[in-house]
Amino acid sequence: MSDTSLESRKAFVLYFSNVSISDICSLGEVEKLRERGVFVELESSPIISPQAQYYQLFSGRLPASFGFFDTLIPAYHLLKTQQGANSYTIVEVKDGRSSTPKMFDELLRTTGWNVDYKEVIFSDLGAYVQALTSKETSTQANCSIVKCTIDQGTATSAMEAINEALRLARAWVGEKGLLALLSDGKSAPVQRYVNLNNFFAEVGVIERDEQSGLINWPGSLAYYAGHGQIWLNVLGRDAQGAVHLHDEYEEVRETLIKSLPTKLRESGTGATVVEQVYRKEEIYTGDYLFCAPDLVVLFKPGYAPSPRSSQISFDETTFTTPPEGTALRAGIHPSSIKGLLLASCPVLASGELLTGSISFTSVVPSLMHALGLEYTDMDGTAVETLFLPSYLESHPIRAAKWSSELSEEDEELVINRLRDLGYV
Numbered sequence: 391m392s393d394t395s396l397e398s399r400k401a402f403v404l405y406f407s408n409v410s411i412s413d414i415c416s417l418g419e420v421e422k423l424r425e426r427g428v429f430v431e432l433e434s435s436p437i438i439s440p441q442a443q444y445y446q447l448f449s450g451r452l453p454a455s456f457g458f459f460d461t462l463i464p465a466y467h468l469l470k471t472q473q474g475a476n477s478y479t480i481v482e483v484k485d486g487r488s489s490t491p492k493m494f495d496e497l498l499r500t501t502g503w504n505v506d507y508k509e510v511i512f513s514d515l516g517a518y519v520q521a522l523t524s525k526e527t528s529t530q531a532n533c534s535i536v537k538c539t540i541d542q543g544t545a546t547s548a549m550e551a552i553n554e555a556l557r558l559a560r561a562w563v564g565e566k567g568l569l570a571l572l573s574d575g576k577s578a579p580v581q582r583y584v585n586l587n588n589f590f591a592e593v594g595v596i597e598r599d600e601q602s603g604l605i606n607w608p609g610s611l612a613y614y615a616g617h618g619q620i621w622l623n624v625l626g627r628d629a630q631g632a633v634h635l636h637d638e639y640e641e642v643r644e645t646l647i648k649s650l651p652t653k654l655r656e657s658g659t660g661a662t663v664v665e666q667v668y669r670k671e672e673i674y675t676g677d678y679l680f681c682a683p684d685l686v687v688l689f690k691p692g693y694a695p696s697p698r699s700s701q702i703s704f705d706e707t708t709f710t711t712p713p714e715g716t717a718l719r720a721g722i723h724p725s726s727i728k729g730l731l732l733a734s735c736p737v738l739a740s741g742e743l744l745t746g747s748i749s750f751t752s753v754v755p756s757l758m759h760a761l762g763l764e765y766t767d768m769d770g771t772a773v774e775t776l777f778l779p780s781y782l783e784s785h786p787i788r789a790a791k792w793s794s795e796l797s798e799e800d801e802e803l804v805i806n807r808l809r810d811l812g813y814v
Contacts, residue, residue: 400567427734450768457487
């Protein structure tokens, strides 16, 4: 439901990928936006990948809520109807096990707003924003959303284009509209690649054939895949499982949780490289917990999974040095991939630089609250410190509402998927 008394009936959202605050802090239009509004850094939840960050930032939902954990997963963890060959081959899947939630543009449309949403390449950014801000609007509530990925090879001209886009958008929304600049973070430099599968083979967690070097799956307990996943090779669930559920499963998990942060060290320096290993239950909840990786590993800043490790393969050594200038987002520590929100409108605090970070999932509910719109089924809530106290008095932030229990159809879907994966 919308609040028709709210003055902000125009909104313009510029969503940039691969941009940090240091890139844009000197832009004149950014300085104006910071003087008029609020600025806060955003932090993603594991597992880090551009697709996961997009879901969090633009839907207000954690991807785990609809069965998305990583774009790269072992094929046999898909539904049997999708698996093809029953193997440990890594496949790329960019959506979840269930239908993806509505994104910000869809959510606005359901409340009666007229929304223009476009993903553009950098070279088209200026022309498209110019066209949007030049055309007449025909409804009371209009929002324009432009998403653009910035190529660091064109950084100087990109900053000029961002500045001009902000200028046009600011003029379009006027004093009473909402103007927001979002970024899901920028690639971070990588000092060393890590291949956990090499380490697992060294300590006997993975058994390799002496002749071919291939993995002997019936003799292997666990393996690494994707951008932070550790899968146990579970008997009855996995293609050639070895680990019995219950006691043995927990014993292997506990051993890896305790040993990886202390035993995995660079040979030259002795530096540890794993900050923490999480059980899936510690960071995920919901109906799709059953298809989450058994453990999630968080590397320290400066380290990233090697490309071969992400495909359940091996390098010459556990640690390798990437090409000079390598920068990544996938598999990086969340603190190295800070996103940002810069926004202004009459109901937001003015000139506020908030300390600390807020969750990616708080952005959409905060923007909707600024527009006087209710939101449901989100993992984040609007952030109180972004708003003027006078606005909060008449528009208090309420806990997010959730839909009722699973429908019979959805419940049957989950049960069937559990059965297909060998859980029931």
